[in-house]
Amino acid sequence: MLVVDATQGIQAQTLANAYMAVDNNLEIIPVINKIDLASADVEMAKREIEDIIGIPSDDAPCISAKMGINIKDVLEKVVRDVPYPKGDSNQPLKALIFDSYYDSYKGVVVYIRVFEGSLSVGDKIKMMHTGAEFEVVEAGTLSTFNLQQRQTLYAGEVGYFSASIKSIADTEVGDTVTSAVKPTDKALPGFKKAVPMVFSGIYPADGAKYDDLKDALEKLRLNDASFIFEPETSAALGFGFRCGFLGLLHMEVIEERLEREFNLDLITTAPSVIYELTVKNKGIVYIDNPSNYPAPDEIEVASEPIVKASIITPSNYVGPIMELCQDRRGIFADMKYIDSDRAELHYDLPLNEIVYDFFDALKSRSKGYASLDYEHIGYKPSKLVKLDILLNNDVVDALSFIVHADKSYARARKIVEKLKDNIPRMMFEIPVQAAIGGKIIARETVKAMRKDVLAKCYGGDITRKKKLLEKQKEGKKRMRTLGTVEVPQEAFMAVLKLDDE
Amino acid sequence: MMSSNISLYIHIPFCLKKCNYCAFYSIPDCGEDIKQSYTDALIKQINAFNTSKTISSIYFGGGTPPVLGTDRLLAVFEKLKSKFNLDTNCEITVEANPMSVTLKDLKAMRKAGFNRLSMGMQSSDDKELALLGRLYNKEQYLEAVKISIDAGFEKRSTDIIFAIPHQTKESLEKSILTAISSSTPHISIYSLSIEVGTPFYRIKDNLKLPDEDVEEEMYFLICDMMKKYGYKHYEISSFAHEEYESRHNLHYWDCGEYVGFGAAAHSYFGGKRFSNIADVNKYISLVDENFYSPTDFNNQPFISNEEKLEELIMLGLRTSKGIKADKKMILKSKRFIELGFVQINNGYLSLTESGYRISNTIIAELI
Numbered sequence: 093m094l095v096v097d098a099t100q101g102i103q104a105q106t107l108a109n110a111y112m113a114v115d116n117n118l119e120i121i122p123v124i125n126k127i128d129l130a131s132a133d134v135e136m137a138k139r140e141i142e143d144i145i146g147i148p149s150d151d152a153p154c155i156s157a158k159m160g161i162n163i164k165d166v167l168e169k170v171v172r173d174v175p176y177p178k179g180d181s182n183q184p185l186k187a188l189i190f191d192s193y194y195d196s197y198k199g200v201v202v203y204i205r206v207f208e209g210s211l212s213v214g215d216k217i218k219m220m221h222t223g224a225e226f227e228v229v230e231a232g233t234l235s236t237f238n239l240q241q242r243q244t245l246y247a248g249e250v251g252y253f254s255a256s257i258k259s260i261a262d263t264e265v266g267d268t269v270t271s272a273v274k275p276t277d278k279a280l281p282g283f284k285k286a287v288p289m290v291f292s293g294i295y296p297a298d299g300a301k302y303d304d305l306k307d308a309l310e311k312l313r314l315n316d317a318s319f320i321f322e323p324e325t326s327a328a329l330g331f332g333f334r335c336g337f338l339g340l341l342h343m344e345v346i347e348e349r350l351e352r353e354f355n356l357d358l359i360t361t362a363p364s365v366i367y368e369l370t371v372k373n374k375g376i377v378y379i380d381n382p383s384n385y386p387a388p389d390e391i392e393v394a395s396e397p398i399v400k401a402s403i404i405t406p407s408n409y410v411g412p413i414m415e416l417c418q419d420r421r422g423i424f425a426d427m428k429y430i431d432s433d434r435a436e437l438h439y440d441l442p443l444n445e446i447v448y449d450f451f452d453a454l455k456s457r458s459k460g461y462a463s464l465d466y467e468h469i470g471y472k473p474s475k476l477v478k479l480d481i482l483l484n485n486d487v488v489d490a491l492s493f494i495v496h497a498d499k500s501y502a503r504a505r506k507i508v509e510k511l512k513d514n515i516p517r518m519m520f521e522i523p524v525q526a527a528i529g530g531k532i533i534a535r536e537t538v539k540a541m542r543k544d545v546l547a548k549c550y551g552g553d554i555t556r557k558k559k560l561l562e563k564q565k566e567g568k569k570r571m572r573t574l575g576t577v578e579v580p581q582e583a584f585m586a587v588l589k590l591d592d593e
Numbered sequence: 594m595m596s597s598n599i600s601l602y603i604h605i606p607f608c609l610k611k612c613n614y615c616a617f618y619s620i621p622d623c624g625e626d627i628k629q630s631y632t633d634a635l636i637k638q639i640n641a642f643n644t645s646k647t648i649s650s651i652y653f654g655g656g657t658p659p660v661l662g663t664d665r666l667l668a669v670f671e672k673l674k675s676k677f678n679l680d681t682n683c684e685i686t687v688e689a690n691p692m693s694v695t696l697k698d699l700k701a702m703r704k705a706g707f708n709r710l711s712m713g714m715q716s717s718d719d720k721e722l723a724l725l726g727r728l729y730n731k732e733q734y735l736e737a738v739k740i741s742i743d744a745g746f747e748k749r750s751t752d753i754i755f756a757i758p759h760q761t762k763e764s765l766e767k768s769i770l771t772a773i774s775s776s777t778p779h780i781s782i783y784s785l786s787i788e789v790g791t792p793f794y795r796i797k798d799n800l801k802l803p804d805e806d807v808e809e810e811m812y813f814l815i816c817d818m819m820k821k822y823g824y825k826h827y828e829i830s831s832f833a834h835e836e837y838e839s840r841h842n843l844h845y846w847d848c849g850e851y852v853g854f855g856a857a858a859h860s861y862f863g864g865k866r867f868s869n870i871a872d873v874n875k876y877i878s879l880v881d882e883n884f885y886s887p888t889d890f891n892n893q894p895f896i897s898n899e900e901k902l903e904e905l906i907m908l909g910l911r912t913s914k915g916i917k918a919d920k921k922m923i924l925k926s927k928r929f930i931e932l933g934f935v936q937i938n939n940g941y942l943s944l945t946e947s948g949y950r951i952s953n954t955i956i957a958e959l960i
Binding site for chain 2: 519520541542543544545546547548549550551552553554555557558560561564565568
């Protein structure tokens, strides 16, 4: 089912998913959603589906999922157009995992589609990719508001089972469930292990909340096997975690959930990707944390991950977006007009340019209309350098990042300027420097503080002075000591969320 | 360390006109009835307080105390003299304003036993005075100095404000020289701060205040000039010739006990800090209800030992003598010593003239 937003039309993701469905010979039912909105343009959406994807959409159901309009049409169309499942319940079990979640009473609840064979309560089963074996405790079908228990699920059915599975990592989406006793010989095709591509350090703003953060990460991981984390310490930020995400969106969702659902105040380091380095006497190593990046003279070849990016934009923004991609070291592949006023651009882009506020820049250059989709296509040698930031001549580990040599000077400038503006004056002058392998390439100075407020203690009234002092002490608590320099958290955040103005 | 003597502070919250920068509790001139009721209330509060301790200093501050009326002021003072045991060297200060006193008034006060007069000049530049909202000019100030000398006030103090809008280093220098040349042995110098609720605060965005660099140069100009003319920077914002330091203020910084009478007056007594209500009418009715009697001190919470220690440091570091430094303290201040903000002499730790500028920052590190 290809759901298109009647107010937005076809997006880059829509296209990527449609092509995937076509490649797999799936029947596609176009559905036009959000027709209740004033800005909905149903005809435009239908035309785009026909012109761009090339499937007829005359009788596409036009619905509002939110308001419940024309939902019946969709169900009718599913029944009429989607071919019934072909499978043999007498064959060995072959079922596809398409989702799962953790239930504190049942353990992992696994959603499956049974292609062949059957699955019954009490059966011994096996996950073909992870190899884990379990005994089915409960099985059933899915309904709108709950699970319907059943003794057995047969070929062609969609349902769920639970089997006292403690770790969601044992039930990866795309894996094939089979019988442990009489296994099928071939797993279902298309399984790809979810590999983290984007990495970031996550630290509690208040060091005392480390355990809370750890608990929260563990809870999130119960329901999300693709998200990984391990403890990490930073001289600047203290104790925290190095976290790996599938992509930027995944990272943002996790951070957002940590802050909202678990009420945590976080400091996150700039997102990084995995670099593939050929190091002297060591061979190939993979580095996801700039802190572990070897010295320049030890590196023989440095390669960075490249993605194939597809951007769909109204044609009047093509210029600015090409400029953006060019600026982000993109290599132009092709461009085609998908209809009279929209274009699809293809670029090969380094992932490390995308993780660094690319979405925001894209949106701001297209008034929010452009959309992006990307897939990894491999590694490519590149002129990479590690940029270190020094405060008062000490390297601040949490601020180091990897950047392309050609862009290092501009980035260095911007960061030291931002830091200068955000570090309050201290008792002495603080040099703020950016360096590559010991060579300083940018410098600013935070001037020494001149004076602070003198509270008069007239007539023995020391209350104001005491209040000022309390404030000073309170402010100190929100400071991070970086070497000899105390930096307020706000300054840290401002630098980590460096905008591309 | 802590003196067993106590000091008394009497707050007279009346003045002729509120200055544009003033954030202290005072009300511009009001009727004689209120002044009389206030005097009665003061005397009643004084009567209710008993102590056998020796009084080492008395300070009549305001507002402008003479605005109460010299007779009433003297009546309050007589009450203090008869009720308490004053030290033979008791320092008795009255604040005044160049426009609030006549030679006759000053003579009467001197004769009654006042022995120190603090008369704020603020500036000797007539334009700056007008901007600050002071009601006199340089000429009138010098005249007031003359009559205070004639009245026999040898211990005199004045205040100077710097970093006034449009002020230059040259005009500041003139102000300082005016104060010095009218042989004032004690001078307090403050940088203008724009306080919430003052007329200056309302127009703060339009005030052409000297920038940071100039303000800093002004501060060190003051320090250099005062040194040159033989004044000792004995307290964060005060300079004095030898033997002319304000005993009363040093008593505060030494964490000595003091009791405040009158609206908005603060006290530190019996291990407690407390203050009277900052409203003349409410103060008068509370005194009528016997509210500020000694038993009411008993309801106040004691200051914790930790707080007491913080106060010792916070207040002690206002003086050039500083605080007794233990090993831990010296270790903590190592960085400040290297940077020239803190010095250690004979086991005492004190702020340098640069250190005074950032005293909050340093104190917050040391406590």
